[in-house]
Amino acid sequence: MGPRCRYPIAKGMRDEGFVEWVSEIDVVAAPLPSPPCTRKLPRDLMPRTLEGQITMEKTPSYFVTKEAPARISSMAKGTKLIVVVRDPVTRAISDYTQTLSKKPDIPTFESLTFKNRTTGLIDTSWSAIQIGIYAKHLENWLLYFPIGQILFVSGERLISDPAGELGRVQDFLGLKRIITDKHFYFNKTKGFPCLKKAEGSSKPHCLGKTKGRTHPDIDQEVVQRLRDFYRPFNMKFYQMTGQDFGWD
Numbered sequence: 001m002g003p004r005c006r007y008p009i010a011k012g013m014r015d016e017g018f019v020e021w022v023s024e025i026d027v028v029a030a031p032l033p034s035p036p037c038t039r040k041l042p043r044d045l046m047p048r049t050l051e052g053q054i055t056m057e058k059t060p061s062y063f064v065t066k067e068a069p070a071r072i073s074s075m076a077k078g079t080k081l082i083v084v085v086r087d088p089v090t091r092a093i094s095d096y097t098q099t100l101s102k103k104p105d106i107p108t109f110e111s112l113t114f115k116n117r118t119t120g121l122i123d124t125s126w127s128a129i130q131i132g133i134y135a136k137h138l139e140n141w142l143l144y145f146p147i148g149q150i151l152f153v154s155g156e157r158l159i160s161d162p163a164g165e166l167g168r169v170q171d172f173l174g175l176k177r178i179i180t181d182k183h184f185y186f187n188k189t190k191g192f193p194c195l196k197k198a199e200g201s202s203k204p205h206c207l208g209k210t211k212g213r214t215h216p217d218i219d220q221e222v223v224q225r226l227r228d229f230y231r232p233f234n235m236k237f238y239q240m241t242g243q244d245f246g247w248d
């Protein structure tokens, strides 16, 4: 027997309450194996999906991984894809905040943003910037999947109206609308919606400490420059998805 595969995202899913949410609607959440195992058919490594269940897998980096669409399509071309997107400028700052929490000595956000600050040339090779060019990544997916097979969830609405966005997710997956307003409350201290009851518990459940970190103050001129940079890509993304995410 070969070495056991690691399941790198299982913990993250649990941290985010994802497993609890999906299992409530009888969905099997099973992560794909980590890179050493990718040559094996992930199907063989996953628990069996029983009648009436849907298997879900979540890895944020798939959306920006060049090889992902071809691999997923060759494995199961009918796979339904869900992408959560937020304002790319806020996303870049959030990404930077996460790195900063692990490496406090990194340069400032402002200095990493530019190849040349005087000319205002943005460093598009910096992953925090690159990931937010959604239209470009989506083009790669549309070579393998029809647009109707992809649901785009607004990260902003997931906060302002979690039940509404989850309603769209349930419809897209062909599930009964079981998760509704009744499942959420707004936690003022956290500044985010939380679940009234986590599965198997009578206690409320909010996402962990690493979600919803306070972002550092960024020079508004830099923020504006980034807004200008992303605008055409955002417009193209709205056109491709048929949804206006209201990021401008």
Ligand SMILES: Nc1ncnc2c1ncn2[C@@H]1O[C@H](COP(=O)(O)OS(=O)(=O)O)[C@@H](OP(=O)(O)O)[C@H]1O
Residues within 6 Å of the ligand: 012, 060, 093, 094, 095, 097, 158, 159, 192, 193, 194, 206, 207, 210, 211, 212, 213
């Ligand atoms: N309910 C609730 N509670 C806490 N946080 C919430 C919630 N809903 C959405 N968010 C937003 O999720 C952001 C973190 O998610 P990430 O996608 O960056 O996480 S991860 O990279 O997949 O670990 C996190 O980004 P930051 O605010 O930058 O920390 C939040 O804005």
